[in-house]
Amino acid sequence: xxxSLGKYAFPLYAILAFIYLLIPIGYTFxxxxxxxxxxxxxxxxxxxxxxxxxxDREGVCEAFGNSVLIGVISTIAATALGTMIAIALxxxxxxxxxxxxxxxxxxMATPEVVLGAGLASQFFSLGVEKGIGTIILGHIVFCLSFxxxxxxxxxxxxxxxxxxxxxxxxxxxRQVFWKITFPLLLPGIAxxxxxxxxxxxDDFIIxxxxxxxxxxxxxxxxxxxxRGVPAEANVIGSAVFIAAILLVLVTQINGERKRRxxxxxx
Amino acid sequence: xxxxxxxxxxxxxxSKPTKSGKVAIALLAPGLAYLGVFFLTPLIALIMVSLQAPxxxxxxxxxxxxxxxxxxxxxxxxYFPQMMxxxxxxxxxxxxxxxxSYPLAYFIGVKxxxxxxxxxxxxxxxxxxxxxxxxxxxxxxxxxxxNESWIVTTLQQLGLLESDQYVVGTPFMVIFGLTxxxxxxxxxxxxxxxxxxxxxxxxxxxxxxASPSKVFRKVTIPLSMPGIISGTLLTFIPIxxxxxxxxxxxxxxSSTAMIGNVIESNYLISNDYPAASALSVLLMGAIxxxxxxxxxxxxxxDLL
Numbered sequence: 001x002x003x004s005l006g007k008y009a010f011p012l013y014a015i016l017a018f019i020y021l022l023i024p025i026g027y028t029f030x031x032x033x034x035x036x037x038x039x040x041x042x043x044x045x046x047x048x049x050x051x052x053x054x055x056d057r058e059g060v061c062e063a064f065g066n067s068v069l070i071g072v073i074s075t076i077a078a079t080a081l082g083t084m085i086a087i088a089l090x091x092x093x094x095x096x097x098x099x100x101x102x103x104x105x106x107x108m109a110t111p112e113v114v115l116g117a118g119l120a121s122q123f124f125s126l127g128v129e130k131g132i133g134t135i136i137l138g139h140i141v142f143c144l145s146f147x148x149x150x151x152x153x154x155x156x157x158x159x160x161x162x163x164x165x166x167x168x169x170x171x172x173x174r175q176v177f178w179k180i181t182f183p184l185l186l187p188g189i190a191x192x193x194x195x196x197x198x199x200x201x202d203d204f205i206i207x208x209x210x211x212x213x214x215x216x217x218x219x220x221x222x223x224x225x226x227r228g229v230p231a232e233a234n235v236i237g238s239a240v241f242i243a244a245i246l247l248v249l250v251t252q253i254n255g256e257r258k259r260r261x262x263x264x265x266x
Numbered sequence: 267x268x269x270x271x272x273x274x275x276x277x278x279x280x281s282k283p284t285k286s287g288k289v290a291i292a293l294l295a296p297g298l299a300y301l302g303v304f305f306l307t308p309l310i311a312l313i314m315v316s317l318q319a320p321x322x323x324x325x326x327x328x329x330x331x332x333x334x335x336x337x338x339x340x341x342x343x344x345y346f347p348q349m350m351x352x353x354x355x356x357x358x359x360x361x362x363x364x365x366x367s368y369p370l371a372y373f374i375g376v377k378x379x380x381x382x383x384x385x386x387x388x389x390x391x392x393x394x395x396x397x398x399x400x401x402x403x404x405x406x407x408x409x410x411x412x413n414e415s416w417i418v419t420t421l422q423q424l425g426l427l428e429s430d431q432y433v434v435g436t437p438f439m440v441i442f443g444l445t446x447x448x449x450x451x452x453x454x455x456x457x458x459x460x461x462x463x464x465x466x467x468x469x470x471x472x473x474x475x476a477s478p479s480k481v482f483r484k485v486t487i488p489l490s491m492p493g494i495i496s497g498t499l500l501t502f503i504p505i506x507x508x509x510x511x512x513x514x515x516x517x518x519x520s521s522t523a524m525i526g527n528v529i530e531s532n533y534l535i536s537n538d539y540p541a542a543s544a545l546s547v548l549l550m551g552a553i554x555x556x557x558x559x560x561x562x563x564x565x566x567x568d569l570l
Contacts, residue, residue, distance in 0.1 A: 010373040017370045018391050021449070024406035025398045031409075041409060081297035092290035102561070103298060107305050109499070109557050111507020113526045114546040117533050118308030121315045121543065141304050144297060202400050204510065205526075209533065221401040225515040229405060237402040244397035245390070252386045259382075 025241060032234035039228025050231040057232035063220035064236050070132060070207075070216060071200040074139035079193045081140070082147025083185070089148070090155040107145045115141065116209030123210065130212030138206045143196040150195055154188025187255075198244065309550070316543035327537035337544045345528050345545065352524040352549075355437070356506040359444035360452075363501050364494065366445070367453040371493070372486075375460035392453050400447065404516050407443055408434055435519035443511040448504060452497040459493025492564070499560060503553055525549055 031040050035047040055061035085104065088094070107115065119138045123130055162184070166176040204218035211219060221233050319332035342349070374388045395403055411417055411433040421427040433439050467489065471481035487494075509526030512518035518527075525545055533542035 010377050013369050014373045024403035027406040028402050084293040085297040088290045088293035094290045113507045113529050114550045117546045118312040122308045122311040218401050237399045241398045248390050256383050
């Protein structure tokens with residue numbers, strides 16, 4: 001009998017690939033428990049101190065707070081604007097469709113350093129002082145396109161029969177939208193908002209060009225990198241990672257449970 | 267395109283876009299106006315700054331509006347090696363990401379089809395690096411390959427590295443970091459395209475006595491071409507403009523500087539705005555040529 005390499009080769013390869021993808025994450029997590037001094041380069045012993053006293057390190061929590069604030073505001077704005085565009089793209093026929101698609105794609109195709117320098121030049125020529133406000137204005141640009149992509153997929157998968165049924169039952173367009181369309185789009189909108197927050201929270205390049213004196217978490221890490229990043233930064237990074245992964249897993253397992261329930265009913 | 271992988275649901279009843287007029291405009295106008303003001307005008311501002319000349323009466327860092335096209339010749343002659351390096355590193359990292367991602371995407375999208383939950387969990391693992399800070403994960407690789415690390419000392423003992431040779435700061439390390447950081451951008455579009463692959467075509471191929479490698483070359487690869495193209499685009503573009511991996515505080519050194527590093531240092535450190543802007547315009551131009559090639563081949567609907 002022929003030994004079938006293919007049967008094991010793929011799963012084995014996948015395991016190796018996942019180990020490779022997870023190594024830096026594991027490293028960051030492990031070194032968040034390092035009993036380190038100012039820098040966090042060598043292992044000096046295990047401690048929970050950095051987790052319990054994370055804000056003791058000057059600037060870490062403030063930078064984290066700014067990043068959350070920027071992420072929340074950019075996400076709300078980008079999700080609202082992007083959802084409207086996604087609905088229009090799927091449901092309406094209009095002129096300039098090609099240019100609209102292109103205008104939405106270009107921010108995703110523009111290297112961050114180009115958009116960062118462009119925004120900084122514009123703010124400079126308008127005499128706008130750089131800070132949290134200009135960071136938010138920049139983040140909305142790149143979040144917007146990713147929201148459109150994510151929500152558009154959801155709008156296209158929506159069965160228009162449901163909305164027509166609502167109309168047949170004398171619902172006015174406003175009621176159809178808020179009672180039928182919006183609840184059905186909600187998973188897509190939520191996914192888009194999550195993605196948008198993740199992109200904003202982790203952005204460094206556009207932020208660095210438009211931050212002025214204000215700190216964000218990635219800027220804090222970048223500035224600290226020259227001298228050595230303290231373990232408290234690893235704590236924040238690991239905590240955000242755990243929160244995000246839990247959120248994604250809960251959503252997925254929930255979705256799978258719903259799917260199984262539906263299958264059982266039929 | 268990019269994150270279509272997040273929703274595996276396929277379009278069912280694609281409603282015919284028939285309505286038009288005021289509603290569409292009301293839905294589109296705010297978002298597109300925003301992109302007009304905060305995306306298109308900054309690009310125009312960049313072009314204008316790239317043509318500025320130093321202020322004869324001002325200090326260093328003061329510039330006045332001008333049509334100094336010479337700026338472009340100056341930056342090309344000054345920074346030609348960095349431009350070529352960006353292109354070379356981006357090409358190498360994109361090819362590596364494709365080679366590493368393809369079998370993984372194939373496993374998740376084709377082999378694991380009978381197990382939807384497993385598929386979803388594996389996709390979560392693919393995007394897991396996105397959830398840890400980009401800078402922290404890059405620094406983690408720097409520590410793992412640092413000069414005193416066991417990896418480097420082992421390589422030195424095995425004679426693969428000279429005793430005074432290190433890994434951090436070399437082109438190898440920068441390409442390694444770029445590949446790692448952008449692999450999810452390659453795997454996701456590949457997965458999206460392989461997930462839709464009808465495996466009956468593969469069976470048909472082998473029924474017609476094609477060898478497995480021939481089936482792969484003649485059937486699988488052509489059918490997953492949309493994923494390969496969009497994955498390549500999505501990895502190549504951000505890599506070409508990246509300056510974290512190649513920076514001296516992270517995985518690189520002064521001899522690995524890419525175009526992004528030059529733009530950053532000219533803009534934020536030496537305040538040579540025209541040079542930084544001219545380089546940005548050139549980078550953007552090169553990328554627009556790539557995108558134009560893609561649009562010509564696939565149209566604009568598949569972009570999003």
